[in-house]
């Protein structure tokens with residue numbers, strides 16, 4: 001099979017490095033351009049590599065970083081773009097790539113609220129891909145943008161979806177304990193976070209609500225219709241490298257018991273598993289009965305096969321009463337909540353024939 005020609009934008013960043021690792025020797029895609037800002041132009045990937053848990057292949061380490069110019073990518077025959085750009089920069093560059101006919105798979109928030117742009121999580125809302133048809137019509141050369149969600153929302157939405165569908169639970173509160181890598185480079189100053197917890201992450205609580213409702217909602221008659229699910233969030237930054245832990249609370253009369261909640265989450269599978277997409281975890285939600293899990297240090301890289309490491313969320317400490325539910329969930333913020341989410345979206349688009 002001929003591989004599709006891809007580019008990575010923001011290669012030197014937290015998300016960009018994950019892209020480079022996940023797309024190395026990918027069965028569907030071949031990265032032909034590694035881009036970043038003019039500050040990084042000409043550097044070898046080995047000079048900027050900072051991921052301690054992902055080894056750099058011989059092929060990847062010698063690749064050079066180029067400046068991000070949409071016209072250059074178009075001339076190089078790039079068909080799809082994986083974007084790990086900061087939102088303020090991403091807006092125009094992603095639009096330019098899409099206008100030049102490329103398919104853009106973005107981590108940035110700049111296009112998430114566009115009325116014809118899906119926030120895609122293939123296990124939850126693969127039907128939202130329909131919006132892409134509408135978007136392509138307004139762009140000159142049929143390109144489009146598909147975003148993935150904010151990293152905390154991705155884990156939360158994945159955990160909530162089976163509970164909303166099976167039991168109609170609608171009223172959720174969540175407290176997050178978010179890792180430092182979620183803030184990118186250079187991130188939070190060490191002096192602010194060492195021995196500390198920061199009880200505010202700009203715009204995060206609003207995104208949990210608005211993105212969560214769009215993702216869990218429907219796409220019908222050419223538009224997104226938000227879910228009626230209520231999500232009230234309190235977000236904190238903690239001194240952890242990778243992995244966002246989230247404490248979820250829900251209330252409903254006649255709450256199902258622990259076993260039903262656990263089996264509903266643990267048995268959940270969807271379109272990516274049906275299609276055996278290369279980065280799809282066999283079990284998207286891993287349920288643990290251990291009393292002290294999930295933990296970021298132990299469980300962040302959950303997921304199999306090897307290509308899907310970090311793509312499963314882990315749920316534990318499920319506790320129910322007659323009218324309440326509490327649980328913890330953990331998501332790897334730069335893999336499932338970041339680069340891996342976009343890679344899975346592109347794999348789905350490829351297999352559904354829209355690439």
Ligand SMILES: NC(=O)c1ccc[n+]([C@@H]2O[C@H](COP(=O)([O-])OP(=O)(O)OC[C@H]3O[C@@H](n4cnc5c(N)ncnc54)[C@H](OP(=O)(O)O)[C@@H]3O)[C@@H](O)[C@H]2O)c1
Nearest residue numbers: 010012013014015036037040084087107108182184185338
């Ligand atoms: N970190 C997470 O957990 C996470 C999760 C989900 C979504 N996101 C989103 O993903 C995006 C990337 O986040 P990150 O954490 O990877 O950020 P980051 O570590 O700060 O990396 C930013 C990247 O963008 C490049 N860049 C900056 N300005 C540029 C410009 N003017 N032109 C071209 N390239 C430019 C940087 O290149 P240089 O090194 O050359 O400056 C770097 O490669 C953000 O929109 C973020 O909100 C992050």
